[in-house]
Amino acid sequence: MQAVANAAQNYMGTVPTVVQPEYKRDPERTMKALVWFGARDVRVVEVPAPDITEDEDVIVKVTGTTICGSDLHLYHGEIMTMQKGDILGHEFMGVVDKVGPNVKNLKVGQRVVASFQIICGECDYCKQKLSSMCDKTNNSSLQQYMYGQADAGFFGYSHFTGGFPGGQAEFVRVPKGEINLLPLPENVPDEKVLYLSDILPTSFHAVADTGVTKGDVVGVWGLGPIGQCVVRWAKLMGASRVIGIDRIPERLAFAKEKSGIEVIDFKEHKDVTKRIYEMVPRGLDVAIDCGSFHEPKSMSHKVQKTLMLETDAPETINEMLVSVRKMGRCGIIAAYAGFANGFNVGALMEKGIRLIGNGQAPVHKYWKEILTDYIIPGKFDPTFIVTHRVPLDDMAKLYEAFSQRKSGVEKVFVETKFSSPPSPGCPKPTRVHEWAM
Numbered sequence: 001m002q003a004v005a006n007a008a009q010n011y012m013g014t015v016p017t018v019v020q021p022e023y024k025r026d027p028e029r030t031m032k033a034l035v036w037f038g039a040r041d042v043r044v045v046e047v048p049a050p051d052i053t054e055d056e057d058v059i060v061k062v063t064g065t066t067i068c069g070s071d072l073h074l075y076h077g078e079i080m081t082m083q084k085g086d087i088l089g090h091e092f093m094g095v096v097d098k099v100g101p102n103v104k105n106l107k108v109g110q111r112v113v114a115s116f117q118i119i120c121g122e123c124d125y126c127k128q129k130l131s132s133m134c135d136k137t138n139n140s141s142l143q144q145y146m147y148g149q150a151d152a153g154f155f156g157y158s159h160f161t162g163g164f165p166g167g168q169a170e171f172v173r174v175p176k177g178e179i180n181l182l183p184l185p186e187n188v189p190d191e192k193v194l195y196l197s198d199i200l201p202t203s204f205h206a207v208a209d210t211g212v213t214k215g216d217v218v219g220v221w222g223l224g225p226i227g228q229c230v231v232r233w234a235k236l237m238g239a240s241r242v243i244g245i246d247r248i249p250e251r252l253a254f255a256k257e258k259s260g261i262e263v264i265d266f267k268e269h270k271d272v273t274k275r276i277y278e279m280v281p282r283g284l285d286v287a288i289d290c291g292s293f294h295e296p297k298s299m300s301h302k303v304q305k306t307l308m309l310e311t312d313a314p315e316t317i318n319e320m321l322v323s324v325r326k327m328g329r330c331g332i333i334a335a336y337a338g339f340a341n342g343f344n345v346g347a348l349m350e351k352g353i354r355l356i357g358n359g360q361a362p363v364h365k366y367w368k369e370i371l372t373d374y375i376i377p378g379k380f381d382p383t384f385i386v387t388h389r390v391p392l393d394d395m396a397k398l399y400e401a402f403s404q405r406k407s408g409v410e411k412v413f414v415e416t417k418f419s420s421p422p423s424p425g426c427p428k429p430t431r432v433h434e435w436a437m
C-alpha cells in the first residue's frame, strides 16, 4: 500500500503551502529520534537536529513526549504515504531553544507545549480556531484527491498530513512557532500540560462536538487514553450514565474503578448491542467511537481488510448506530483512513441518527480553555491517565508494548535527557523490557 500511495503522491505532485515540511540541518548537533523504517519496524537512531529553516520557526528542546493510539496506525502501516526515515510523534512539550527572526512573542528558555497540528493562523478555518482544518499547511495532493479537501499538516504523521518531522525526538522544528506553541505557566507540572498537545482537546472535542448534555446516557467504544478522558468529560458535562466498551481487562477495570462507570467486556459479550439494550432498554442517547480501525473483530472484515477490499472496518459504527435511540447522536473521534464495506446506512437513515465525524480535533479551539478553566483550578486532573514513564531510548519497545496494551498501559510520559524529574504523585521512570505482560 505504501509504495502505491507514494507513487500516486509523486505523480500528482504536492499542493502549495505556506510552510515547508523539510528542515535545515543544524551543523552543530545531532539528536536521538524515533524513526519509521517499515510496518512494525521503528527505531531510535541518531539523526541531524533541526535548525531554523523559515523565519517564523521555533526550535523546541523536548522535555516531554509520548505515544498516541494514532501512532499505532502508522506502526501497523495502515496510514498511506509513510516513508522510511520519517520521524514520528505529534504530542510534545519543551523549552524554546532557538527562534527565527520573525518570532517576537516567545523567548529562549520559555516553557511551551505544541499543538499536534501546524496551522497558518490566517485562513478562514484558522480564524475560527478550527485549527485541524487549516487550508494552507498540508501539501498532500493525495488527501485532496481522496477527501476533496485536506486537513492541516500534522507533526510526525505521514506525508498524507504534510510530512513534517515529529516530536518523538530531542529537538523539533515548529513552523510558525508563535501560533503553534502554547506558553505554559511555571507552576503547573509537565505531566498535567503535555497532553494539551492532543488527547485533552481531542477528548473534550469528542464530547462537545457530539453534543453530550445533562442527563444523557453515553456509550464509549474503546477505553484507551482517548476513551478514558471522554468518560471524564462526559461526566463533567452532566451525563447521567456512561458505559465503556473494550476487551482489555486492565482498561475495563481502570474505567470502572477510577471513573466509576459501567463497562462491557466485548470478549465476554459478543453481541454488544444486545448487552446495551439489556442495560439501557431505551437505547443510548449518545455513542462515541474511541476505538481503532486496524483491529476488526469479525473474520469477514479481517479477510476483507487483508485482501484490500476495504481499508477500514465499520463494525464499531454499526454497533453505535444500532445501540443509540431514535434521533440519538453518534460521534467518531477514532481515526479512519478510507473505505469500509457493510455500513448500516438503513439504521442511520430510518432512526434519524445524527452521525458526526468529529474530525481531527481542533486543538487551538480548546487548549487555553482546558488549561485555565479545568487544569489549573483542578476540575480535570490529566495525571489520572498517566500510568508509566520511560526514557526516549525505549521508544521503539514502547510502540510494541503500547500496541499490545501491556502492563495496564494507558498514557505514557516519555522523558528525554532534558526532562525535569517526575512530579510528586506521578509515575517514576521504568524500562519497557521490565513491564509485565
Ligand SMILES: NC(=O)c1ccc[n+]([C@@H]2O[C@H](COP(=O)([O-])OP(=O)(O)OC[C@H]3O[C@@H](n4cnc5c(N)ncnc54)[C@H](O)[C@@H]3O)[C@@H](O)[C@H]2O)c1
Residues within 6 Å of the ligand: 068, 069, 070, 071, 072, 073, 198, 199, 202, 221, 222, 223, 224, 225, 226, 227, 245, 246, 247, 248, 251, 266, 290, 291, 292, 293, 295, 297, 315, 316, 333, 334, 335, 358, 359, 360, 361
Ligand atoms: N480525532 C482526533 O483528533 C484523534 C486524536 C487522537 C487519537 N485519535 C484516535 O482515537 C482513537 C483512540 O486513541 P487511543 O490513544 O485511546 O488509542 P488506543 O489504541 O490506546 O485505544 C483504543 C482502544 O479501543 C479498543 N477497541 C478496539 N476495537 C474496539 C471495538 N470494536 N469495540 C470497542 N473497543 C475497541 C482497544 O481495545 C483499545 O483499548 C484512535 O483511533 C486514535 O487514532 C483521534
Ligand SMILES: [Zn+2]
Residues within 6 Å of the ligand: 068, 069, 070, 071, 090, 116, 198, 199
Ligand atoms: Zn494523537
Ligand SMILES: [Zn+2]
Residues within 6 Å of the ligand: 119, 120, 121, 122, 123, 124, 125, 126, 133, 134, 135, 136
Ligand atoms: Zn489556516
